[in-house]
Amino acid sequence: xxAAASEPADRTPDRASENGKLRRHGxxxxxxxxxxxxxxxxxxxxxxxxxxxxxxxxxxxxTLSRLALVPLFIGALFAGDGSETVWxxxxxxxxxxxxxxxxxxxxxxxxxxxxxxxxKIADPIADKALIGAALVGLSLLGELPWWVTVVIAxxxxxxxxxxxxxxxxxxxxASRGGKAKTLAQIAAIVLYLLPLPDGAEPVxxxxxxxxxxxxxxxxxDYVFRALKLRKTARASTAGR
Numbered sequence: 001x002x003a004a005a006s007e008p009a010d011r012t013p014d015r016a017s018e019n020g021k022l023r024r025h026g027x028x029x030x031x032x033x034x035x036x037x038x039x040x041x042x043x044x045x046x047x048x049x050x051x052x053x054x055x056x057x058x059x060x061x062x063t064l065s066r067l068a069l070v071p072l073f074i075g076a077l078f079a080g081d082g083s084e085t086v087w088x089x090x091x092x093x094x095x096x097x098x099x100x101x102x103x104x105x106x107x108x109x110x111x112x113x114x115x116x117x118x119x120k121i122a123d124p125i126a127d128k129a130l131i132g133a134a135l136v137g138l139s140l141l142g143e144l145p146w147w148v149t150v151v152i153a154x155x156x157x158x159x160x161x162x163x164x165x166x167x168x169x170x171x172x173x174a175s176r177g178g179k180a181k182t183l184a185q186i187a188a189i190v191l192y193l194l195p196l197p198d199g200a201e202p203v204x205x206x207x208x209x210x211x212x213x214x215x216x217x218x219x220x221d222y223v224f225r226a227l228k229l230r231k232t233a234r235a236s237t238a239g240r
């Protein structure tokens with residue numbers, strides 16, 4: 001009985017000693033929780049900055065190649081007094097190839113993340129240079145009325161000036177309507193470039209009329225978008 005009764009008394013100092021050690025050195029589990037909380041409270045390292053897209057990329061090179069094809073197209077269009085079938089076919093092929101780059105460069109830029117501010121500005125300018133050269137060339141050859149060329153030229157030059165007018169507020173990218181307008185203009189110009197019989201004249205006019213309608217409508221759309229962008233940017237600046 002004396003031995004059994006003395007066991008609890010013997011263990012009591014041991015437990016008291018252990019509690020004292022925990023108070024002096026700290027509970028390991030509470031220390032682990034404290035360390036975990038410290039790690040969680042530490043600010044995470046900033047995410048790495050995205051790699052800038054180089055200006056000289058495949059998409060922009062395609063755009064620049066379209067500009068380079070313009071003088072070659074003009075030379076072929078006026079070769080042989082502008083009426084020889086072979087040269088007209090060459091001019092049409094060069095125009096078609098240059099127009100195709102307009103579809104390819106946009107696809108490449110979107111698919112591979114190569115969209116740049118330079119491309120947003122250079123792409124529509126290259127379109128205007130190619131289409132403007134074709135329209136002026138056809139009018140000089142007497143195959144397209146000058147008023148058609150003037151209407152399209154005024155719209156294209158006006159939109160380009162609008163882009164530069166608001167460029168400090170932001171870039172106005174080409175819209176879907178603008179792309180549809182460009183495709184309609186290209187299709188109509190191709191019909192005028194090809195040495196087709198006189199019976200194709202009504203078809204040419206219908207397609208060119210559709211292109212003119214889209215040209216004027218999208219031109220007005222760009223005016224509204226430019227004014228809205230400028231108004232929004234100025235309001236944002238005034239609110240700072």
